[in-house]
Amino acid sequence: MKIIGEKINGTRKRVAQAIQERDGAFIQDLARKQAEAGADWLDANAGTHPSREPEDLIWLVENIQAATDKPICLDSANPKALEVAIKAVKQTPMINSISAEPHRLEGVLPIVAAHKTPAIALAMDEKGIPKTKEDRLNVIRRLLGETRKLGIADNQLYFDPLAMTIATGTDNGLTFFSTIRSIRSEFPEVHITCGLSNISFGMPARAHINRVFLTLSMEAGLDSAICDPMDHDIKTAMLASELLLNQDKHCLKFTRAFRAGAFTKV
Amino acid sequence: MKIIGEKINGTRKRVAQAIQERDGAFIQDLARKQAEAGADWLDANAGTHPSREPEDLIWLVENIQAATDKPICLDSANPKALEVAIKAVKQTPMINSISAEPHRLEGVLPIVAAHKTPAIALAMDEKGIPKTKEDRLNVIRRLLGETRKLGIADNQLYFDPLAMTIATGTDNGLTFFSTIRSIRSEFPEVHITCGLSNISFGMPARAHINRVFLTLSMEAGLDSAICDPMDHDIKTAMLASELLLNQDKHCLKFTRAFRAGAFTKV
Numbered sequence: 001m002k003i004i005g006e007k008i009n010g011t012r013k014r015v016a017q018a019i020q021e022r023d024g025a026f027i028q029d030l031a032r033k034q035a036e037a038g039a040d041w042l043d044a045n046a047g048t049h050p051s052r053e054p055e056d057l058i059w060l061v062e063n064i065q066a067a068t069d070k071p072i073c074l075d076s077a078n079p080k081a082l083e084v085a086i087k088a089v090k091q092t093p094m095i096n097s098i099s100a101e102p103h104r105l106e107g108v109l110p111i112v113a114a115h116k117t118p119a120i121a122l123a124m125d126e127k128g129i130p131k132t133k134e135d136r137l138n139v140i141r142r143l144l145g146e147t148r149k150l151g152i153a154d155n156q157l158y159f160d161p162l163a164m165t166i167a168t169g170t171d172n173g174l175t176f177f178s179t180i181r182s183i184r185s186e187f188p189e190v191h192i193t194c195g196l197s198n199i200s201f202g203m204p205a206r207a208h209i210n211r212v213f214l215t216l217s218m219e220a221g222l223d224s225a226i227c228d229p230m231d232h233d234i235k236t237a238m239l240a241s242e243l244l245l246n247q248d249k250h251c252l253k254f255t256r257a258f259r260a261g262a263f264t265k266v
Numbered sequence: 267m268k269i270i271g272e273k274i275n276g277t278r279k280r281v282a283q284a285i286q287e288r289d290g291a292f293i294q295d296l297a298r299k300q301a302e303a304g305a306d307w308l309d310a311n312a313g314t315h316p317s318r319e320p321e322d323l324i325w326l327v328e329n330i331q332a333a334t335d336k337p338i339c340l341d342s343a344n345p346k347a348l349e350v351a352i353k354a355v356k357q358t359p360m361i362n363s364i365s366a367e368p369h370r371l372e373g374v375l376p377i378v379a380a381h382k383t384p385a386i387a388l389a390m391d392e393k394g395i396p397k398t399k400e401d402r403l404n405v406i407r408r409l410l411g412e413t414r415k416l417g418i419a420d421n422q423l424y425f426d427p428l429a430m431t432i433a434t435g436t437d438n439g440l441t442f443f444s445t446i447r448s449i450r451s452e453f454p455e456v457h458i459t460c461g462l463s464n465i466s467f468g469m470p471a472r473a474h475i476n477r478v479f480l481t482l483s484m485e486a487g488l489d490s491a492i493c494d495p496m497d498h499d500i501k502t503a504m505l506a507s508e509l510l511l512n513q514d515k516h517c518l519k520f521t522r523a524f525r526a527g528a529f530t531k532v
Contacts, residue, residue, distance in 0.1 A: 205529040
């Protein structure tokens with residue numbers, strides 16, 4: 001499993017404040033902690049007005065890079081912000097995200113193609129998130145038609161099948177897992193990712209739902225997640241799931257994490 | 267999911283002491299607490315010498331029945347103990363267990379047939395637990411040959427595919443889940459059960475492994491478990507797994523359990 005650390009996101013109040021006040025120490029601390037906790041990429045989302053976003057995103061990139069050499073996941077639908085931020089990153093970034101929505105196809109996809117970056121690809125179009133598995137697969141097929149035309153390799157793409165909350169349909173989990181299985185089977189080279197909290201929106205005891213959702217998604221074929229690598233519940237569920245799904249050779253990752261205190265709740 | 271409460275087991279030191287000292291209050295308390303926590307059956311295992319087992323098992327049955335009206339799972343391979351205990355129970359008990367071992371086929375299976383009880387059926391024979399999925403399925407096929415000859419309905423049987431610890435083979439989890447899927451597909455009427463702790467034998471942070479094991483087993487088709495219904499980690503994983511696997515209509519069980527405090531760690 002690869003982890004895209006989600007904490008540096010300007011839609012979170014404390015991060016928005018840090019961006020506004022140019023509190024670099026706060027961002028650097030978030031970057032360092034996520035890297036130490038095992039993040040493979042660090043998401044950077046300025047969450048500000050399009051006119052301010054380019055300079056805010058560059059500022060985030062600079063502070064993240066001052067703290068860690070993990071690659072950055074540039075989280076924006078704003079081509080201007082992406083273009084300038086790509087010049088500021090030291091390593092090839094991931095881009096979050098493309099989709100079959102026209103403004104992302106026109107504005108973001110060419111940037112992914114030009115810079116040969118990995119990219120998160122959402123299974124949605126201008127009509128929103130399709131209800132059925134088949135309709136989501138159709139969106140993914142269309143998107144892959146576009147990416148292949150531009151010479152983007154399937155394994156650069158991290159498809160997010162987009163979970164809907166279980167609160168509005170108790171089959172939403174099964175639809176999601178089944179969509180993952182179909183993507184895995186039809187497009188074996190692509191990666192599959194998702195956020196872990198949409199599934200429990202509107203429900204109580206969300207952390208309990210989210211970690212079981214992670215396990216079941218991994219069983220279906222998820223190989224990356226956009227999450228908080230410092231979250232004890234998520235991290236321990238991920239380690240135990242990798243262990244039981246035979247993704248942890250000689251149990252080494254699990255036992256090393258145990259010795260490093262990963263299972264001790266602080 | 268159905269739960270067979272495992273706590274009243276004479277191989278546990280404190281329970282053995284209670285049996286020896288005829289401490290009925292201790293057993294009744296264990297019975298009441300497991301019933302309140304959601305056990306569907308209460309396992310009763312005297313764990314004593316065969317010569318003492320019949321009277322010890324009857325004593326357990328009487329104390330459990332003084333505390334709750336949940337049915338009992340008579341846990342013994344001793345035909346004498348089973349025969350007398352069956353006379354003492356008020357409701358049809360479950361029997362734990364039959365297997366393809368000759369002494370259980372000859373001693374326990376006829377009791378299951380005569381009393382038309384549900385029974386746990388272990389996927390093992392006189393040579394022990396088969397290593398491969400196919401060999402376990404062969405044992406199960408042989409066992410079903412015997413039970414069907416005696417008029418035992420497939421849906422009376424709770425097959426335990428018997429997990430081997432992940433510590434001795436990192437594919438032991440996958441073999442187990444795959445065995446469950448094959449049983450489910452080949453014999454759709456039978457139930458599938460298991461204990462939750464063998465999988466983590468010899469590993470650290472066992473509770474974390476056990477609860478993820480429960481989730482993955484449920485996904486594969488497990489519909490019952492032999493466990494401690496008072497175990498917070500197991501109970502919450504079970505509730506969240508039922509929710510995400512569409513086994514909890516309108517999320518009612520989950521939200522009711524939340525309101526009853528099931529997710530608050532005490």
